[in-house]
Amino acid sequence: MKKFKKMLVALLSVMMIASLFGAVSVSADQGGDIYVMFATNVMSLDTNLATDGDSFEIIADCIDGLTQMDADGAAVPALAESWDVSEDGCTYTFHLRDAKWSNGEPVTAADFEFAWKLAMTANLEYNYLFDTSVGAIKNADAILYEGADPATLGITALDEKTLQVELEVPVSFFPSLMYFPAFYPINQAFYESCGDGEYGTSPYTFLCNGAFLLDDYVPGAASMTVVKNPDYWDADRVSLNSITYQVVGSSDQALTGFKSNNLDIATVSGDQVAAVKDDAALSENLKVTGAGYMWYLTFSQTENSSSDGSLANANLRLAISNAIDRESLVDNYVMDGSIATYTAVPPQFAASATTGEDFSGDQTKFADYIGFNVDKAKEFYEAAKAELGKDSFTFTMIYGNNEGDEVTKVAQAIKEQVEGALPGITIDLQAMTKAERLEKMQNDDYCVALTRWGPDYADPMTYLGMWTTGNANNYGFWSNPEYDAIIKDCTAGAYVSDYDARWAALYQAEELVLKEAVIAPLYTKANANLITAGLEGVEFHPVALNRVYKNATFSK
Numbered sequence: 001m002k003k004f005k006k007m008l009v010a011l012l013s014v015m016m017i018a019s020l021f022g023a024v025s026v027s028a029d030q031g032g033d034i035y036v037m038f039a040t041n042v043m044s045l046d047t048n049l050a051t052d053g054d055s056f057e058i059i060a061d062c063i064d065g066l067t068q069m070d071a072d073g074a075a076v077p078a079l080a081e082s083w084d085v086s087e088d089g090c091t092y093t094f095h096l097r098d099a100k101w102s103n104g105e106p107v108t109a110a111d112f113e114f115a116w117k118l119a120m121t122a123n124l125e126y127n128y129l130f131d132t133s134v135g136a137i138k139n140a141d142a143i144l145y146e147g148a149d150p151a152t153l154g155i156t157a158l159d160e161k162t163l164q165v166e167l168e169v170p171v172s173f174f175p176s177l178m179y180f181p182a183f184y185p186i187n188q189a190f191y192e193s194c195g196d197g198e199y200g201t202s203p204y205t206f207l208c209n210g211a212f213l214l215d216d217y218v219p220g221a222a223s224m225t226v227v228k229n230p231d232y233w234d235a236d237r238v239s240l241n242s243i244t245y246q247v248v249g250s251s252d253q254a255l256t257g258f259k260s261n262n263l264d265i266a267t268v269s270g271d272q273v274a275a276v277k278d279d280a281a282l283s284e285n286l287k288v289t290g291a292g293y294m295w296y297l298t299f300s301q302t303e304n305s306s307s308d309g310s311l312a313n314a315n316l317r318l319a320i321s322n323a324i325d326r327e328s329l330v331d332n333y334v335m336d337g338s339i340a341t342y343t344a345v346p347p348q349f350a351a352s353a354t355t356g357e358d359f360s361g362d363q364t365k366f367a368d369y370i371g372f373n374v375d376k377a378k379e380f381y382e383a384a385k386a387e388l389g390k391d392s393f394t395f396t397m398i399y400g401n402n403e404g405d406e407v408t409k410v411a412q413a414i415k416e417q418v419e420g421a422l423p424g425i426t427i428d429l430q431a432m433t434k435a436e437r438l439e440k441m442q443n444d445d446y447c448v449a450l451t452r453w454g455p456d457y458a459d460p461m462t463y464l465g466m467w468t469t470g471n472a473n474n475y476g477f478w479s480n481p482e483y484d485a486i487i488k489d490c491t492a493g494a495y496v497s498d499y500d501a502r503w504a505a506l507y508q509a510e511e512l513v514l515k516e517a518v519i520a521p522l523y524t525k526a527n528a529n530l531i532t533a534g535l536e537g538v539e540f541h542p543v544a545l546n547r548v549y550k551n552a553t554f555s556k
Contacts, residue, residue, distance in 0.1 A: 089170030
């Protein structure tokens, strides 16, 4: 039955999944085999090319890094059995445990050195994690921004089981960075044997050392499967036999799939959440978890083929931001427990190490610049019209049509709210795939974009680092010397060893982002998960890896 089902799913497109749900029932005899919903297609499992949470989930199923997350999100040993830190905090020496790749080769320190230096040879989305704004790996800035030789990166395999990493400055959260896939190892001989562009595109071109092995995968397909790795170094704690991921195109199809026992974990939103809460039996399967992602509007501040440059005006951006009713968005359109957000760093993921306070626990702290206030929005709008000498503006807002049902509804609601509050503004909506949206943002070929960012590590810098001058994720091309100086002091300067001073400085940086409306934060995503009875121990995290299955058990 399982094999037959996988063959069907691989052949059908996402739009045909609903009919599949009605044809097959698998949960009754699954045992340790579970079926999990994905919202988007996974295009690559190459750790250097993957850019989305679904891809990272599969990669982390199959590959361990130096550390892994415990149930509370803390960094604990994985392939690194232990590590030492120098007195100045700038040198880490990792001691690797005995572990094997799925081709039988041992995992060695050289696998990490190769992978990290390989990342330095291309302009990749997550390379910033290596530079002084985040990981501060020695010489990463010189390599990435000045053309230095990637071989000079501060990572050295001292022997097969000993890896030395040198930092430019101390990084308090460095062990937590190591569980992010960008820092995972790659076996050089296997990688080179795959041929150009082939690594991570099939079970035959992907090498595993983790809890699961890649069993069935084609880039962009509607289904993929991982199976338990019997040679995993910690195999005794892995109970699941397999995880089959199915790409489901809508919340309605997700609910249908769960009710017909074809999905063991499904994510619903909007009207389907209300339907679940009204169903006594289904409501017992509902678990709302923080997803970590913050949805926001980003504005191109340049004149390009899609924009006349009007949004370089801060008052115009402030007007749009203050015309949006975020509470209405989450209550009437998203409806899954997501939180209306008025800060550049979302709530409930980064807490002070000294006080325990949530960095963004106070969502009213920037009320002078952001909130739902039509009168204030009109004041900003009048100032913008005077400064620009224009009375009307037309903007195209791009958004992904394969990023969840609520995204289209949110885009439509924003259009109605802004146009209603600010006469003279017209927002044209343009739906496209997530990949197309990202390409337009990266190439500065857009005007306004509805986008999201998920935290890669539990520190405010995972957001605030994006808006420095020249950062690859600074899609609005905003530049502010004062902001850059604050971030530099927090990453490589005056505050690098003074935790409380750094925390206070990050608040100042966040205020600049909101004061100039570099972005318009909208909401912090929650996931309304339906979980089959008997499936226990799946760990949900708002940071880096949203779901981890190593401690999961399933009994019917």
